Amino acid sequence: MKLALAADHGAFELKESIKKHLEEKGIEYEDFGCSSKESVDYPKFAYKAAKAVADSKCDLGILCCTTGLGMSMAANKVKGIRAAVCTNEMLAEMTRRHNNANVLCMGQSVVSMELANKLVDIFISTDFDGGRHERRVNQLTDIENGKDIG
Numbered sequence: 001m002k003l004a005l006a007a008d009h010g011a012f013e014l015k016e017s018i019k020k021h022l023e024e025k026g027i028e029y030e031d032f033g034c035s036s037k038e039s040v041d042y043p044k045f046a047y048k049a050a051k052a053v054a055d056s057k058c059d060l061g062i063l064c065c066t067t068g069l070g071m072s073m074a075a076n077k078v079k080g081i082r083a084a085v086c087t088n089e090m091l092a093e094m095t096r097r098h099n100n101a102n103v104l105c106m107g108q109s110v111v112s113m114e115l116a117n118k119l120v121d122i123f124i125s126t127d128f129d130g131g132r133h134e135r136r137v138n139q140l141t142d143i144e145n146g147k148d149i150g
């Protein structure tokens with residue numbers, strides 16, 4: 001398991017805290033920036049990490065910004081990415097089980113560092129349920145590919 005990590009300045013500290021947590025657990029990751037609290041543009045960092053997931057260079061992504069929202073919007077523009085902003089344990093579990101989300105987004109102003117670590121643990125250890133959810137996730141891909149599913 002290798003994770004792609006990225007944050008903007010609004011969640012630099014959260015990303016560093018998650019890195020420490022992953023190191024303690026011996027989980028491999030690649031840090032796609034940013035590298036300080038200096039102001040940066042979140043789409044560039046979301047794109048780099050999301051692309052690594054979409055290209056199968058990393059298994060799952062963890063993206064953080066002040067709210068989690070900008071990172072999720074940017075990541076979801078990358079083909080093959082299903083990014084979800086999660087604010088509690090249930091969302092982190094269900095977006096893996098039902099949506100086969102491959103990117104977890106969190107906001108430093110929204111979740112505590114402790115809760116963020118819990119959400120990471122749940123997200124990376126929960127499998128996709130498949131079954132009827134597979135059909136629905138395939139429909140997401142159809143939309144992404146410009147298919148009229150109406």
Ligand code: RB5
Nearest residue numbers: 010065066067068069070
């Ligand atoms: C940066 O000020 C802030 O806009 C960013 O971290 C993120 O929350 C955007 O959605």
